[in-house]
Amino acid sequence: MVLPWHNPVLLAEQAATIDLLSGGRLDLGIGKGYRYNEFAGFCIPMEEAEERFDEALSVLVKAWTSDERWSHQGKYWQFDNVVVEPPAAQQPHPPLWMGAGSPESIEKVAARGHNLLLDQFASIEQTGERIAIFKAAVEAQGRTFDPMSVAVARSINVVMTEAEREQAIAARMAGRQRTEQLASHPSGRFRSSINSYDEGREGAEAGVLYGTPDEISERLQALRDRE
Template identity: 55%
Template structure:
């Protein structure tokens, strides 16, 4: 198995206001240590208007991280295409890919938080169409070295050549988060890599990986287990009471996200809102527990076909170190295990 991070950086930190950016600086230090401990990647969210200083300029943060690391792959999970000018986004992403020496993983999505669509004065009903058009322009910008024009429903460009080209060919790998079977098939058919959510059980994850693999193979595309990443929340607990306290703290944090995301019409989708109405569902499969308990959870994930896990680590660098030294060596690839020792 290989392990990366799933991060939601905030500008503020304990004792420091958002104007200091201390939380972003702590995020960089945390990820630098993760690289030294043998983790292979770090994906970060993009969010707006939350009121709790979440990362909004994600590519800028990833560029800062790329400049301070050597091997860590840096990724978005996810950048929401409907909100971005696709030409400007292609330019910024290619620049990041070049300066990271081809270590950029481009996670893209349609968005799901009601508060964000409301803030951008954008109907959620347009998300699919905006995503598709933005993706078409973005892909063409990455792969075309000749001038082109585009006149679509949302975007118009005349006689442009998008510069610079990315280092990775034909472009940085696209990753999408999906849970519904048809969405997974769509991702596989396009050759995208797949991110599966924090909340699904190992059995459900195994079913989703099988759908993805079958569709890729039906399309004549190769399948490798590392094309699927599974997000998981992690807390290495001292005992049962410590575990339960951490789970309650996580539940409160997740509820804040649910409140921000829930639309007036009550629609859910395959993201966190799909689990919001069942008590305990958003914590049911979190990897919270003693080292032995977490090892058992990892065994169940491995048995389901999961080989790549993106960890959202609660509790800071001490938790990262405990995982890397007490748990990861039994599951990680050999180079990562040696780094953690």
């Protein structure tokens, strides 16, 4: 869920409703977004993304955890004497999985006590480095690191022949190029975090699991070992 696009009180109510209907099985993934064209489509300046994310997250948690009516006067959102219903099934609120990639943003996730959601573009080595940063930040606060508090997004392509592998890699590279075009400002003024990854074949192979079921199983184990 890209928080800068959403009214945080409405989102709190919608998420709590889903949590109740699912019997307390909702996990909510959140991020600040990274595609310029999407922010433009919602008429939200992308340079406001981080501030909007921080404020929306603060309101979201307050909406779930307040037992009484409350108010909020922020830069982007103002709420007066509100109560959010229904309450979520999970208390104090459903688990939050916060997308992050830079060391600073990963440390923010740890400081807030949320779970870490890592992207699908990083290599196994980069993923391991980010998990290590998160682990150190959690332990620096006197908490025990739980490997299950980290989720890694990953595309999987089951290929049985070299020709199928080449076809899958070519499709991945084309998809990456399209994503980078959508993520960047036409003038080049804003460059998304996705642009920091290798745009060529090596990058296309590093962030995806290609291979037979056995080969993919081995690479999944390598990812798990990074914890």
